[in-house]
Amino acid sequence: LKTMKCKAVRIEIDEREATGSVSARANEHLLACYSCRAYSDEHKSLLNLVGSLESVSAPPDFDWRLRARLAEERSERKHTPRWPTIFAPGPQAITVAASFALLLVGLLVYQQMKPAPKGGAVSAAAVARAEERAEPPAQKGKPAVPAANTGDYTKANGAAVGAEESGVKPSAATRASKNSKSNGKGTETTAAAAMQRVYSNDFGSRGAEEFATEALQNSSASAGPVISVPLRSSNPTTLRFEDEQGTKRSLAPVNFGGQEMAGRTDAARLVPASEKGIW
Amino acid sequence: MSTLTSIDELLFGATVPQSAAPECEPPTDHSLLEATCAGDEAAFAELVRRYRNQITGYIYRMTNDYDGAVDLAQETFVRIYRARDRYQTCFAFSTYIYRIATNLAISELRKRKRRRLVSLTGINQPRDGREEPCEINPVDLRPLQDAALVEAERREAVARAITTLPEKYRAPLVLRDVEGKTYEEIARILDASEGTVKSRISRGRALLREKLRAYL
Numbered sequence: 001l002k003t004m005k006c007k008a009v010r011i012e013i014d015e016r017e018a019t020g021s022v023s024a025r026a027n028e029h030l031l032a033c034y035s036c037r038a039y040s041d042e043h044k045s046l047l048n049l050v051g052s053l054e055s056v057s058a059p060p061d062f063d064w065r066l067r068a069r070l071a072e073e074r075s076e077r078k079h080t081p082r083w084p085t086i087f088a089p090g091p092q093a094i095t096v097a098a099s100f101a102l103l104l105v106g107l108l109v110y111q112q113m114k115p116a117p118k119g120g121a122v123s124a125a126a127v128a129r130a131e132e133r134a135e136p137p138a139q140k141g142k143p144a145v146p147a148a149n150t151g152d153y154t155k156a157n158g159a160a161v162g163a164e165e166s167g168v169k170p171s172a173a174t175r176a177s178k179n180s181k182s183n184g185k186g187t188e189t190t191a192a193a194a195m196q197r198v199y200s201n202d203f204g205s206r207g208a209e210e211f212a213t214e215a216l217q218n219s220s221a222s223a224g225p226v227i228s229v230p231l232r233s234s235n236p237t238t239l240r241f242e243d244e245q246g247t248k249r250s251l252a253p254v255n256f257g258g259q260e261m262a263g264r265t266d267a268a269r270l271v272p273a274s275e276k277g278i279w
Numbered sequence: 280m281s282t283l284t285s286i287d288e289l290l291f292g293a294t295v296p297q298s299a300a301p302e303c304e305p306p307t308d309h310s311l312l313e314a315t316c317a318g319d320e321a322a323f324a325e326l327v328r329r330y331r332n333q334i335t336g337y338i339y340r341m342t343n344d345y346d347g348a349v350d351l352a353q354e355t356f357v358r359i360y361r362a363r364d365r366y367q368t369c370f371a372f373s374t375y376i377y378r379i380a381t382n383l384a385i386s387e388l389r390k391r392k393r394r395r396l397v398s399l400t401g402i403n404q405p406r407d408g409r410e411e412p413c414e415i416n417p418v419d420l421r422p423l424q425d426a427a428l429v430e431a432e433r434r435e436a437v438a439r440a441i442t443t444l445p446e447k448y449r450a451p452l453v454l455r456d457v458e459g460k461t462y463e464e465i466a467r468i469l470d471a472s473e474g475t476v477k478s479r480i481s482r483g484r485a486l487l488r489e490k491l492r493a494y495l
Contacts, residue, residue: 014481015462045495046488049437050456052430056336059349063327066353070360 005029009036013043308372316363323363327356330373333458334380340453341384343442351383370467377460377468381450388446433494440490448483451476456484 009026013036016022022030022040030037240250306314306322308329314322334355339348358379359366366375441449441457450469454460455476465480466473488495 011481014484015477042488042495043484046484046491047456049433049491049494050441050452050487053340053434053437053457055332056339056345056348058331058335058352062331062335062349062353063324065349066327066356069353069357073357073361 006033006036009033010039013040309368312359312363312366312372315360316366323360326359326372330376331356334376337377337453337458338380338384340438340441340457341381341446341449342387343438347387351380351387354383355380371464374464374467377454377458377464378470381454381468385446385450436494437491440487443490444483444486448479448486451479452483452487455480 006029009022009029012022012026021027030040238250238253240248242248306325308326311322311326315326331352335348335352338351338355339345342348342351355376359376366372441453444452451465454465454468455462460468462473462476462480466476469476471479
């Protein structure tokens with residue numbers, strides 16, 4: 001019981017105001033309790049000791065310096081353009097810049113990693129198919145290109161067709177030609193399709209030569225299937241093949257950009273955008 | 280020809296309001312701040328004059344660094360001037376200014392702690408993660424020649440002992456025992472309850488008593 005009372009008295013001593021005195025009950029206790037009296041004396045001494053600290057004054061030039069700071073701040077505000085704080089130099093700006101750089105790098109990586117655009121390879125195969133379908137029955141029986149093509153031909157064609165068979169969506173040209181054949185709304189859809197373009201799959205860095213779908217269709221309808229020949233360099237390309245009788249024949253070397261091979265032999269036709277190169 | 284009666288005339292280009300009419304009641308802090316908002320820089324100069332010593336002294340007791348304390352006191356006034364339009368009169372101005380000063384002082388102490396500045400008073404800080412640093416305070420048993428020296432040495436010991444208190448005890452203790460604020464004011468300044476303030480002051484005094492036992 002005495003301990004409890006000592007605790008209460010000490011709290012009262014601690015919490016009393018600087019000039020105030022303790023209650024009469026606490027005074028009675030202090031007279032009787034030596035330890036609490038010692039505590040009270042020590043408390044008073046401590047307060048005197050802390051209170052004896054000399055007061056500290058501001059330096060004489062305090063106002064001058066303050067005025068200079070305020071004036072400096074005002075002039076800074078006048079001359080500093082009010083950029084949003086996010087762009088102000090500091091950690092915030094660094095964070096924003098870093099985020100932007102990361103976003104940019106991410107975008108570039110994504111562009112490099114994403115699959116080739118559906119325009120190029122698919123378009124070659126799709127155009128070839130569309131041409132075959134659009135071919136009149138009379139011409140269909142007559143092969144425009146010999147069956148025993150050399151490796152170059154089959155490789156190019158096979159790759160193109162394979163691209164379509166692997167589930168890639170048909171190109172605009174294919175869709176347009178299919179529409180024109182199947183549903184009979186040829187004039188409407190062909191006009192719309194003619195506005196669409198066929199692109200190569202050169203990773204989008206440069207566009208292939210553009211063909212109007214309608215022109216392709218018209219030109220190939222009488223000529224037969226379209227073949228694609230990949231061009232890997234600007235050196236002249238020589239085409240060799242065997243005809244139906246097994247006779248080996250060849251075309252004169254064709255330079256890059258020489259699209260028109262028709263007329264030299266009975267084999268070559270209009271060559272659309274290939275899987276790898278650009279005609 | 281007019282003569283300058285105060286440095287404030289030089290500083291802010293106008294006379295201090297109450298000096299023109301000494302028989303009137305001095306303007307309150309609130310009215311001075313309102314006048315500052317209205318563009319009266321002399322009113323702000325008066326506010327600075329009223330509080331510059333208190334704030335400098337308070338921050339000095341918190342940081343034990345006079346130059347730093349002057350800088351922080353100036354920063355306190357700069358912030359008040361900058362935010363003069365946002366001041367709300369629901370609290371006393373002294374509470375407002377002491378709160379700003381306390382926040383500045385505490386953030387300065389934390390900065391120092393982060394930078395691990397080694398001061399003469401803190402060179403013997405423990406490395407075992409204990410909260411309370413202990414200062415170098417070797418007992419000098421030689422008899423001193425002069426009572427003034429004894430007094431000076433004692434004050435110095437008290438000041439150092441205060442600066443070694445943890446900041447959560449230091450601020451309320453300085454406000455209470457050095458600045459003489461009431462518990463209610465301290466609670467407002469520190470944005471804490473009165474009970475918390477009382478408990479922290481009591482704990483701070485107990486720590487200080489241990490450090491200064493030789494002088495009690």
